[in-house]
Amino acid sequence: MAIPGGTHGLGLGLCASLLLSLACTSLQTKKLEATYGPTESIIEVVAVLRRHVPDDTYRFPPATDFTGRNVYRSSLLRLENIERIQADPLRSGYMDPVINFAKARALERLRAYELASLHYQRVAERTGELQDPARTSASVCRRIVDALSVGIHLENPLDPPARSPGREVADPQAVVAELEERVALFLFLHDELEGNYMQAVVAEEIERADEVRAGYFVNRRHIFADGALLAVTELQRVVSRHAASKNRLRHMIALANLYDDLAREYVGASPPESLDFDPAQFQDLIDPAAQLYESVAAHDGTPEKLEAARRLEALLAFTLQVDNDRFSN
Incomplete structure (x- = not known):
């Protein structure tokens, strides 16, 4: 004997069961996304950054992300945003080595070598696969910082003027000697880093030291004897030495x-x-x-x-x- 509406009732029951199953699955998915969302976001940033770590930024401009921003700067900002927004899920520190290592990789491309070294040291304090690479990279960053401490740097025109002309005007030969010492330190490090991506970073610092030297004479061409000739010669030197530069x-x-x-x-x-x-x-x-x-x-x-x-x-x-x-x- 057929039951009136039996088939219809069975269909409604199946639909209800299916909707309940989908709801449970959706709830479980959301819970999983809440649990693993920060990790997935960090891995995404690290993947983009890792792709561009070997880039030769001495010869070519830094890569950009989909927003047109420097990929190293954007990666650093994204990591910092993830740390702030996902503070609770990341509280245990299980992703700290990855985050610190990635931030250090970005910072060294932004010339923040001391800060990069600090992040590498934090990674090196914890046992793991990143410990040895972090120690090596921290050492390289410290050597760059030490080299940059030798000699003068480009002057900030917004800084208040010095009360006295200082040694930079009185002894240009000493200024040149110190900048040559800085370049020598970088050249030695450059040779040691054969095949390492940091060679490009060191080459950029050598170029910048040559720019500082040229700028020194250009800004003081009215003070030194044959100042115009010295300024032209120094800028010609930069052009010829860095013909392969971006x-x-x-x-x-x-x-x-x-x-x-x-x-x-x-x-x-x-x-x-x-x-x-x-x-x-x-x-x-x-x-x-x-x-x-x-x-x-x-x-x-x-x-x-x-x-x-x-x-x-x-x-x-x-x-x-x-x-x-x-x-x-």
């Missing part, structure tokens, strides 16, 4: 800017309408500036192209004004 176009623009500044200073001291003006000397400053700007402006797809093109236009306008002053007055 900053090579910036170095060329810096040299062109110096020639441009010298030409304008020369015109200010020797007006074109006066007999003191020497067209040959003026041309010796204008020609290399124009050639450098033209060379940089030929590199498509770079920010330096736009800057060099605009500066070249300004330089040509300046030379036209000089010619006009010479022959119209």
